[in-house]
Amino acid sequence: MSMPREESLLEVRDLGKYFGRTVGCESVSFDLWPGEVLGVVGESGSGKSTLLKCLSAQTAPDRGIVRYRLRDEDLCDVHALSEARQRMLMRTDWGIVHQNPRDGLRFGISAGANVGERLIAVGARHYGNIRTEVTDWLQRVEMEQSRMDDLPGTFSGGMQQRLQIARNLVTQPRLVFMDEPTSGLDVSVQARLLDLIRTLVGTLRIACIVVTHDLGVVRLLTHRLMVMRGGRVVEQGLTDQVLDDPQHPYTQLLVSSILPV
Amino acid sequence: MSGVASAAGGKTLAGYNFAYLDEQTKRMIRSAILTAVAIPGHQIPFGSREMPLPYGWGTGGIQVTASIIGADDTLKVIDQGADDTTNAVSIRRFFSKTAGVRTTESTREATIIQTRHRIPEAPLAEGQILVYQVPIPEPLRWLEPREVETRKMHALSEYGPMHVQLYEQIATFGRIAATYDYPVMVHGRYLMRPSPIPKFDNPKMDRNPALQLFGAGREKRIYAVPPYTSVKSLDFDDHPFSVESWEHCCGLCGAGASYxxxxxxxxxxxxxxxxxxxxxxxxxxxxxxxxxxxxxxxx
Known part of the structure; x- marks a missing residue:
């Protein structure tokens, strides 16, 4: 490739997680570059979510290493960081968009406070500034400002998901993990959300790892694709390449089982 | 009332150890107090004993007082600032019976002041000890129900959620609406509940020359603010902490700057x-x- 060499953001080598004799995920290796969107697909139980949890330091892997490039340019072993630094990383440089908004939002506090919480956690102590920034972010995820002080429980599923995105992006992370961000939403809301994610990720140059079982989502959103089965990566490559010319029998099966509309 | 000596006589109720608690228990509580003083604002667990008064009436404060009181101490007990309420009178009488100590209503004369919900208006001096009765010691309790998690938050100084609560109050009411048990940062490190004193009293905790001890009997925690320690009430840069004020002055004494x-x-x-x-x-x-x-x- 003739592109100028850039340093990778995340390096994963030989990652493995076992639950007793059951394989969670095994021998996973890949690099992720800044601004790149990586899709992980596979059927239920193929180890997608386990992989995501290992990558985002929510679970410790049994084998292998996850290295992340901090803002000071150093690659560090994510799982060797102190818990304090891991939690700091999760609040600042990383974002996690959960499948279920209940895991990612706090339902006892208003939408504005949900977004503002991350700003406060990194030291913002000026109410007016927090308020302005929160308003700005709610606008960017196409939410009405009048709903700012309402509880997330009063929002529709799509709004909750957009609120989750605003909450994660407000500290300008460099890496966002998304676990089935659009499942459970109806198709038109899904389309709008995907459009929003694509725009935000593109303009802010955020690297993303999107776990999903929806091949339509990866087609729209991701640059590169990993196909998982039984905890192992069976095929990976550019998204269009993998979807249009699948090599592995399982990928072929997966692609052929998309229902035609 | 046989067996009860006069307060000045220094004799104590027959059949009871000095200041009610046995010496081993007092040593255990003193050890917790020393640890608490060494780590200002940090909650130290202790083996709280059952006391002859119900939880919520000051079992924590009374145990702290019992373990630090000596025969030459002068005790003052207040409840909501008053010396003459049931709780204050009972606790004062309890110690004059079991420890035979002198009791007083004067803030200046007292060496130990046990308090519920107030800090005296008269400035405290070096050598005095203020003992607070604490119902719920954990400032993060209503934000995070898991004890394991709140301890972790303290360990990592993750106090964002407390500010989020203040944010919510400003968003709803236009101002910080908390008026009592107003959260404070002690020595720039630990978030602390000052017990349900009005926020009016919060500034008095800051760099106070007296030793401040906090006892929570039911929750089995002791914490402390050593003399001259910084105690800062949480706020936002553009919504600074402020205390209550009244349009009136005291109807009896005309004071314009008291609670x-x-x-x-x-x-x-x-x-x-x-x-x-x-x-x-x-x-x-x-x-x-x-x-x-x-x-x-x-x-």
Whole structure:
């Protein structure tokens, strides 16, 4: 490739997680570059979510290493960081968009406070500034400002998901993990959300790892694709390449089982 | 009342150890207090004992007092600032019976002041000890129900959620609405619940020359603010911490800068504001100060 060499953001080598004799995920290796969107697909139980949890330091892997490039340019072993630094990383440089908004939002506090919480956690102590920034972010995820002080429980599923995105992006992370961000939403809301994610990720140059079982989502959103089965990566490559010319029998099966509309 | 010596005599109730608790228990509590003083604002667990009064009436405070009190101490007990309420009178009598110590209503004369919900108006001095009765010691309790998680938050100084709560109050009411048990940062490190004192008293905790001890009996925690330690109330840069103020002055002594209680005096909407600190009010009246509703002034 003739592109100028850039340093990778995340390096994963030989990652493995076992639950007793059951394989969670095994021998996973890949690099992720800044601004790149990586899709992980596979059927239920193929180890997608386990992989995501290992990558985002929510679970410790049994084998292998996850290295992340901090803002000071150093690659560090994510799982060797102190818990304090891991939690700091999760609040600042990383974002996690959960499948279920209940895991990612706090339902006892208003939408504005949900977004503002991350700003406060990194030291913002000026109410007016927090308020302005929160308003700005709610606008960017196409939410009405009048709903700012309402509880997330009063929002529709799509709004909750957009609120989750605003909450994660407000500290300008460099890496966002998304676990089935659009499942459970109806198709038109899904389309709008995907459009929003694509725009935000593109303009802010955020690297993303999107776990999903929806091949339509990866087609729209991701640059590169990993196909998982039984905890192992069976095929990976550019998204269009993998979807249009699948090599592995399982990928072929997966692609052929998309229902035609 | 056989077996009860007069307070000045220094004799104690027969059949009981000095200050009620046995020596081993007192040593255990003192050890917790020393740890607490060494780590200002940090909650230290201790083996709280059952006391001859119900939880919520000051079992924590009374155990702390019992373990630090000596025969030559002078004890003052206040409840909501008053020396003459049931709780204050009972605890004072408890120690005059079991420890034979001198008791007083004067803030200046006391060496140990056990308090519920107030800090005396008169400034405290070096050598004095203020013992607070604490119902719920954990400042993050209503934000995070898991004890394991709140300890982790303390360990990592993750106090964002507390500010989020203040944010919510400003968003809803236009100002920080908390008025009592107002969260403070101690020595720039630990978030602490000052017990349900009005926020009016928060500034008095900051760099106070007296030692401040906090005992929570039911929750089995002791924490402390050593003398001259910084205690800062949480706020936002553009919504700074402020204390309550009144349009009235004290009806009895005319004080304009003390914490006032509102008292209904008839069934026709009549009410008066008086100092909640009875000792402070009495002293001022003895000095000749009179408020607008003081009958002596009216005559």
């Amino acid at each position: 006032l209680d509102e008292i209904v005096i008839d069934d026709k909407g009549g009410r008066m504001f008086v100092c909640s600190d009875t000792d402070f009010c009495t002293q001022r009246q003895a000095q000749g100060f009179r408020g607008p509703l003081n009958s002596e002034a009216a005559e």
